[in-house]
Amino acid sequence: MNFLLSKKKTLIYVKVTTMEADLDSIPIEADCYGRDLFDMVCRIIGLREIWYFGLQHTDKKGHACWLQLDKKILQQNVVRQSNGSYYFLFLVKFYPEVVEDELIQDLTRHLFFIQIKQNILSMDLYCQAEVAVLLASFAVKAIHGDYSDDIELELDKLLPNSVINQYDMTSDMWKDKIKSWWMNINHLTIEEAEMEYLRVAQDLSMYGIQYYPIYNQKDTDLLLGISAQGLGIYETANRMSPRPFFPWSEIKNIKFKNKLFTINVMDKSKIKFRAQEASISPSILDLCIGTHNLYLRRRQADTLEIQxxxxxxxxxxxxxxxxxxxxxxxxxxxxxxxxxxxxxxxxxxxxxxxxxxxxxxxxxxxxxxxxxxxxxxxxxEEALELSKRANQAEAEVQRVKMSQIQAEEMKIALQRKVRDAELLAHRLIQESQFNLNGRTNGNSTDFYMPFWNYAAQNLSLQQLNLLNRPGNPPDVNPIPLGENAAEGDVQYIHEKLPTLPGLYSSxxxxxxxxxxxxxxxxxxxxxxxxNKDFRDRLADFRKEIETLKLEDRQSENDRIHESNVQNGWDKQSTLRKVRIVAFDGTLNSGSGSSKSRVRVFDEL
Structure with a gap:
């Protein structure tokens, strides 16, 4: 920046506003050329594709003019601000024919994106509702990135007021439409979203056209439209359809004197018109020459710098x-x-x-x-108590049995004694009888053996064993220890356990x-x-909101666009066919010669 400064030179201060930032109080020498300031701004922002941009200022009559790079700044009609500085806008000056083929740097594309977006929002660039919603979705993607429902959309920074006001739709309805498109382009990167924005925008009828008020030979108020494709003549009420259009391939040279411009066409016919203000004549010429040079440069091999x-x-x-x-x-x-x-x-x-x-x-x-x-x-415990009682009962039974055995033994002894006594008595009786008989007979000498000994000896041992056999103890049934109850509870537990898969089964x-x-x-x-066919979706969306359109709020541009759509005309078809307007005011679709189009222009 210091290379522009000299110790002995007078300094002036300028402020330059780009689409992203303000460059305040830039000191330059008073006799600097426009090129010096322009190059300085490009270096500050890091721009290399400088041929698309320029510095714009407002003259003393309030007209927007481009700073001439080959002239000194103070020799041009630049207004000095109240603080003594000079103010410029750093804007896109020349437009490419096909943005995706010509824009190289990301910074260049980004600056184009910001400016076109601002032109649409300010309604300087007409955009129909369905396309405005699509462009808004690309803008949201470029600004916020991937779709998120948490992001609150600012409608006034996405859609022009002309679109919002001409439909019976609430803000939430517009936001829902934008979010719907936003979700469908979620796969795009920020850079791709900006490029898609420009691709769609370049098909708008007024894209890349800079209009200047002029007069034809009949002093009719007309507009000169300068674009990358050529020069178009427009009626003041219709900036969308040229009447007629001259491509750069037909234009040989352009010159002006004061307000009068003369354009020489290849077939030697001439287009003459007057600028309504002499102060804008240099800007018109500069814009025409620069755009024509870019047109020729596109059709040549790239320079080493561009390569x-x-x-x-x-x-x-x-x-x-x-x-x-x-x-x-x-x-x-x-x-x-x-x-x-x-x-x-x-x-x-x-x-x-x-x-x-x-x-x-x-x-x-x-x-x-x-x-x-x-x-x-x-x-x-109950079993132990019962067992104790059973043992006591068994002991009592044994005691009773012993007593019974003793009683039986005593009984047997007594019976034996009784029998012995009976036998003895019987023996005595028999002996007495025998003695009595002996005395009577006197000859009986038989010896008598007492039979009770045999009776005693023949006493059955089996009967004695039967008497001496110990009694069988009473059967004691063991009390169950709760096995059945326990089994029932365990069965309940197994029934309650769910059938579980392996928690860590591979x-x-x-x-x-x-x-x-x-x-x-x-x-x-x-x-x-x-399938992301945007045109089909736009057509469907257009039909969808058609019923919500408020006819009394339609602008002239809306009516012109509607007429063009019904006739099947778009920007490219208009330029391809070089449409001309007949003298009766009807629009002809046939290609006319340069001379015929010059006559149409003169007769407007």
Missing amino acids: QMKIQAQEIRTKKQNELAKLQKEREQRVQAEIERDHLKNEVEAANERLTVLQDVLRSTEETSKLIAEKAKISE QYLSDELADLRQQITQSNDEYFQR
Whole structure:
């Protein structure tokens, strides 16, 4: 910046506003040329495609003029501000024919995007409603990135008021439409969204055209439209359809004197018109010459500088694409990891739920076990008590049996004694009888043996054994210790336990993950296979909002556009056919010669 300064030269200060920032109080020498200031601004912002841009100022009559680069700044009709500085706008001055083929740097594309967006919002560039919504979605993508429902859209920074006011739609309805389109372009990068914005915008009828008021030979108020394709003559009420149009290929040279312009055409015919203000004549000439030079340059081989810029831009884009591909891959991996994390989280939650059930069952089992243990303890105590009682009863039975045996033995002894006594008595009787008989007979000498000895000897041992056999103890049935109750409780526990798959079964996890991967792959295939035919969608959207249109709020541009749509005319078809207007005011679609179009212009 200091190379413009000299110790002995007078300094002036300028302020330059770009589409992104303000450059305040730039000191330059008072005798600097416009080129010096322009180059300085380009270096400050890092711009290399400088041939598309220029510095615009307002003259003393309030007309917007372009700063002439080959003239000194103070020799031009530049207004000095109240603080003593000079004010300029750094804007797009020349437009490419095809933005995607000609714009090289990302910065250049970004500056174009901001300016075209601002021109649409300020209604300097007419845009129909359906296209405005599409462009708004690209703008939201370029500004905010991927779709997010949390982002609050500012409608006045996305759609022109002319579009909002001419339809019976609420702000939420407009926002929903924009978000719907935004979701469909979520796959685009920010750079791609800006380029798509420019691709759509360049098809607008008024895109890239700078209008200047002129007079023809009949002093009719007309507009001269300067564009990358050529020069068009427009009626003041219709800036969309030229009447007629002259492509740059037919224009040989342009010159002016004061207000009068003369354009020489290849077939030697001349177009003459007058600028309504002499102060804008240099801007018209400068714009025509610069646009025509760019037109010729496009049809020549690229210079080494442009080739180098394209190579560098391609390398940068390739690097960005690789980084984006890597980022996308990492994003997909992160999404996949999040899905698997959520899946595992759900499994953990399910496992926790199952663990809770198991804990409840275990708690119930422990309570049941305690109850069973208490029952078993009580049963054991009862069994011990009953066993004790049984032993006591058995001892009592044994005692009674011993007493009975003793009584039997005493009885037997007594019976034996009774029998002995009876036998003795009987013997005595027999002896007495015998003695009595002996005395009577006197000859009986038989010896008599007492028979009771045999009777005593023949006493049955079996009967004695029967008497001496110990009595069988009474059967004591053991009291059950609660086995049936315990088995019933255990059976209840088994019935309560759910049938659970292996919590960490590899087959279980692999099947679930395979299903998730299949769903993700299918959704991605469907997403990338969807047809994004914007024209069809725009046509459908146009039909959709057609019923909400408020006819009394339609502008003249809306009516002209509607008429062109009904007739099948668009910007490119108009320029291709070089439409001319007949003297009766009807629009002819046939191609006319340069002379015939010059006559049409003169007769307007």
